[in-house]
Amino acid sequence: xxxVLVELENGTSAEVSLETLAFxxxxxxxxxxxxxxxxxxxxxxxxxxxxxxxxxxGVSEVRHATGDAFxxxxxxxxxxxxxxxxxxxxxVVVTAAGTPRGNEVLAHLAAxxxxxxxxxxxxxxxxxxxxxxxxxxxxAALEEMTLATRPALxxxxxHSWVAAPVDGPPAxxxxxxxxxxxxxxxxxxxxxxxxxxDESGSLKSASVVVGAGRGAGGPGGFAAVDELAxxxxxxxxxxxxxxxxxxxxxxxxxxxxGSRISPDLYIPCGISGAIQxxxxxxxxxxxxxxxxxxxxxxxxRATYAVVGDMHEVVPAINEEIRSRRS
Amino acid sequence: xxxxxxxxxxxxxxxxxxxxxxxQSVDARHVGYTVSxxxxxxxxxxxxxxxxxGGSVALVTVGPADSVEQLRSLLALGCHxxxxxxxxxxxxxxxxxAREIAAVVEDHAAKGSxxxxxxLGNDAADSGDFQVGIRLAYALGWPVVNxxxxxxxxxxxxITRGDGPEGEESFSVPLPAVVTVLEGGVEPRYPSLKxxxxxxxxxxxxxxxxxxxxxxxxxxxxxxPAQPSNVEVLGEGAVAAPAVVDLLESLKVLR
Numbered sequence: 001x002x003x004v005l006v007e008l009e010n011g012t013s014a015e016v017s018l019e020t021l022a023f024x025x026x027x028x029x030x031x032x033x034x035x036x037x038x039x040x041x042x043x044x045x046x047x048x049x050x051x052x053x054x055x056x057x058g059v060s061e062v063r064h065a066t067g068d069a070f071x072x073x074x075x076x077x078x079x080x081x082x083x084x085x086x087x088x089x090x091x092v093v094v095t096a097a098g099t100p101r102g103n104e105v106l107a108h109l110a111a112x113x114x115x116x117x118x119x120x121x122x123x124x125x126x127x128x129x130x131x132x133x134x135x136x137x138x139x140a141a142l143e144e145m146t147l148a149t150r151p152a153l154x155x156x157x158x159h160s161w162v163a164a165p166v167d168g169p170p171a172x173x174x175x176x177x178x179x180x181x182x183x184x185x186x187x188x189x190x191x192x193x194x195x196x197x198d199e200s201g202s203l204k205s206a207s208v209v210v211g212a213g214r215g216a217g218g219p220g221g222f223a224a225v226d227e228l229a230x231x232x233x234x235x236x237x238x239x240x241x242x243x244x245x246x247x248x249x250x251x252x253x254x255x256x257x258g259s260r261i262s263p264d265l266y267i268p269c270g271i272s273g274a275i276q277x278x279x280x281x282x283x284x285x286x287x288x289x290x291x292x293x294x295x296x297x298x299x300x301r302a303t304y305a306v307v308g309d310m311h312e313v314v315p316a317i318n319e320e321i322r323s324r325r326s
Numbered sequence: 327x328x329x330x331x332x333x334x335x336x337x338x339x340x341x342x343x344x345x346x347x348x349x350q351s352v353d354a355r356h357v358g359y360t361v362s363x364x365x366x367x368x369x370x371x372x373x374x375x376x377x378x379x380g381g382s383v384a385l386v387t388v389g390p391a392d393s394v395e396q397l398r399s400l401l402a403l404g405c406h407x408x409x410x411x412x413x414x415x416x417x418x419x420x421x422x423x424a425r426e427i428a429a430v431v432e433d434h435a436a437k438g439s440x441x442x443x444x445x446l447g448n449d450a451a452d453s454g455d456f457q458v459g460i461r462l463a464y465a466l467g468w469p470v471v472n473x474x475x476x477x478x479x480x481x482x483x484x485i486t487r488g489d490g491p492e493g494e495e496s497f498s499v500p501l502p503a504v505v506t507v508l509e510g511g512v513e514p515r516y517p518s519l520k521x522x523x524x525x526x527x528x529x530x531x532x533x534x535x536x537x538x539x540x541x542x543x544x545x546x547x548x549x550x551p552a553q554p555s556n557v558e559v560l561g562e563g564a565v566a567a568p569a570v571v572d573l574l575e576s577l578k579v580l581r
Contacts (some may be wrong), residue, residue, distance in 0.1 A: 009491070073490070075472060103449075104472045107457035111464035114507070116419065116543055119449070119456040131545065136353065136454050138345045143453075144545035155456075186499055187469040190485075193494030208579050232579050243489065244475070244510035250489055257443070265579050286577060288570070289557075300555040304573060308563040316564035320571045321580065 003091035014298035016097035018163035056165040074188030079108030084178035098155040118154040139275025158256035207236030215270015224314040255280035267312035273298025327381035349546035363509035364447030388500025390535030401525035402517035419542040459506035463532035
């Protein structure tokens with residue numbers, strides 16, 4: 001069995017989890033049709049819809065961990081649920097998306113089972129020994145690594161695979177309430193701040209996205225980018241550092257730990273184009289990059305480029321658009 | 327409050343990576359070494375906790391003898407002690423590193439100078455394993471909170487804040503605890519002259535490996551081939567604006 005930890009986003013499967021299922025299906029086929037099980041933890045708003053969706057992505061059976069232990073997220077308590085599901089399904093592979101939670105839960109599981117775990121895998125190259133390729137140095141290099149022990153634990157780098165639904169019956173649903181030790185309940189989410197309005201849907205479907213990265217310089221450095229997005233009827237997307245510095249909300253993030261976008265036009269401003277970000281924007285049809293560094297990866301990979309400071313170039317573009325309109 | 331921060335000497339990579347001939351590590355002769363932004367933030371948070379509680383900050387690293395360079399730089403920020411577990415980092419996997427740090431924590435505790443809080447970066451900038459902090463917590467039997475922006479202590483607990491999938495998340499765990507840090511929550515300080523002078527006088531404790539390493543299960547590293555660039559440069563600076571708007575018009579994205 002291959003066991004996949006599926007994370008939910010707005011009640012349905014997160015896109016990165018469906019991508020992980022695409023990886024799992026490929027692995028299943030290489031192994032002669034190994035069955036794929038999904039494990040879910042906590043509240044599921046619409047079970048039937050999710051069972052149908054996961055069925056289309058190759059899952060034959062869902063193990064859904066429920067109970068008071070899962071009212072709030074905790075790495076150890078979730079790992080306890082995955083551990084129980086793994087034992088029950090005799091899975092030889094356990095995988096999750098390379099999200100903060102995916103990496104965290106699998107690292108807990110690895111520590112509990114005392115087996116290795118590979119983070120941010122993008123491919124597998126052999127089954128005997130099981131050999132994977134994973135991103136290291138922020139994606140600037142790849143590492144080939146063997147995972148000889150069972151279960152083999154790894155996470156799949158966000159947006160390194162494409163989710164591809166096929167015809168399939170809804171997954172069978174098994175609810176279970178695993179025993180969770182007191183020690184595994186100590187570190188759980190204590191409180192959640194005001195829930196950000198999740199507008200990532202508009203980012204994922206936008207035909208024009210204006211991006212901004214560290215080059216914005218601070219939370220006050222987005223005015224021209226916001227205006228350009230408005231002039232083009234588009235939306236703003238940002239790099240990871242911008243959200244981790246708290247300059248913009250998480251739902252605007254493009255990249256492995258954010259949204260994958262595929263607009264007709266993407267205008268990244270002051271974004272160097274590290275693999276973390278590139279993975280989320282690579283399917284843009286046209287990329288117009290604006291950056292002071294002509295050698296930045298985003299600039300060399302773009303369709304068009306302007307070499308310059310976004311704080312000079314973007315206001316000039318806005319001004320030119322306004323003057324042509326009047 | 328006694329805080330320990332775990333750091334790692336890593337290649338200061340920006341742009342194209344060069345590999346060593348044996349494809350087991352990065353050739354950093356021309357780029358130099360550093361510690362990650364996550365770890366710089368962890369050191370800053372540790373110093374703030376120590377300052378607020380009248381405590382101290384110790385550093386530990388598992389790596390080559392040259393890691394002393396990184397330890398000295400961080401000591402100059404106001405840390406009080408440092409330990410180097412000398413080892414070839416290529417020969418160690420994340421489980422080995424966690425076990426070695428646990429051995430240091432337990433040994434220091436046995437000598438009467440244990441820690442209340444151990445901080446690490448969320449993931450190493452080079453090997454990106456995302457697991458040393460969690461494995462360390464299991465080895466010590468302590469709770470662990472991962473990927474936080476801010477950590478403070480109050481009433482014998484670590485209180486953390488960080489970005490979660492549904493907004494800001496807070497954890498509150500009893501000490502001693504392990505916490506891993508993501509950059510962004512605090513601005514790391516710069517060393518003072520006084521700090522630099524004080525750091526020179528601190529003796530770095532040097533140790534050897536406590537156990538036999540399992541290794542990293544690494545077959546080899548590779549660098550993805552550079553993509554050919556077909557970029558069309560529209561110009562430099564603000565004067566490129568008309569060419570950009572011509573392009574926007576031809577793409578029919580102007581409303």
